[in-house]
Amino acid sequence: MKVVDAKFVTAAPVIEAIPPPVLPEAAFMGRSNVGKSSLIATLTGRHKLVRVSRAPGRTRSINFFEITTGEGPLTLVDLPGYGYAEAPAVQRRQWGPLITTYLEERTALCLNVMLLDSRREPSNADGDLLAMLIEFGRPTVIVATKIDKLAKSKRKPALLRLSKAAGVRVLPFSAKSGEGTETLWQVIAHACGIV
Numbered sequence: 001m002k003v004v005d006a007k008f009v010t011a012a013p014v015i016e017a018i019p020p021p022v023l024p025e026a027a028f029m030g031r032s033n034v035g036k037s038s039l040i041a042t043l044t045g046r047h048k049l050v051r052v053s054r055a056p057g058r059t060r061s062i063n064f065f066e067i068t069t070g071e072g073p074l075t076l077v078d079l080p081g082y083g084y085a086e087a088p089a090v091q092r093r094q095w096g097p098l099i100t101t102y103l104e105e106r107t108a109l110c111l112n113v114m115l116l117d118s119r120r121e122p123s124n125a126d127g128d129l130l131a132m133l134i135e136f137g138r139p140t141v142i143v144a145t146k147i148d149k150l151a152k153s154k155r156k157p158a159l160l161r162l163s164k165a166a167g168v169r170v171l172p173f174s175a176k177s178g179e180g181t182e183t184l185w186q187v188i189a190h191a192c193g194i195v
């Protein structure tokens, strides 16, 4: 996918600050350190773009990016990473009503992109989030990140294990090699009607 332009729109720390839905939106979520910033940078081909999500005070916000592709415009939404050390209840409190409300009610949301580290078992928090996404009923895809860190022989079993655990499509991805970038773009474009 050709990315013609990509710009940061706004950071929403509270529900009231979420911008009106204008373009179709694909939302990216996963626990801290899963590779979400690297994935968004790779998808857009703009490594400076995601730095704004890391600015102090923005790591707990929902960050909106407007992307112009060769096929049409869309919004990429960077949800705050959740911690893997906390108990699910604490994590839910932190992630809070902001994210739950966004995921449940956002009319423009056309695809949930949930990131899981291809080398790790999904955590309780991952499982809680996935169950919530499935309950809300929107198209959802899992991206297995850092696939380059797995030996070739271990990739297929790891992907199978994740897709069995998750019950949705799993795409292998590497921000390091770029593997999976075009397939993920195709899935996003299809779900968001920009092809």
Ligand code: GDP
Pocket (backbone or CB within 6 Å): 030, 031, 032, 033, 034, 035, 036, 037, 038, 039, 081, 145, 146, 147, 148, 149, 173, 174, 175, 176, 177
């Ligand atoms: P975030 O906290 O989810 O935004 O994660 P980052 O994108 O900041 O990545 C966390 C760490 O994993 C960084 O040290 C990245 O360089 C590394 N990382 C992210 N994606 C990949 C990948 O595809 N391959 C490898 N080998 N490392 C990655």
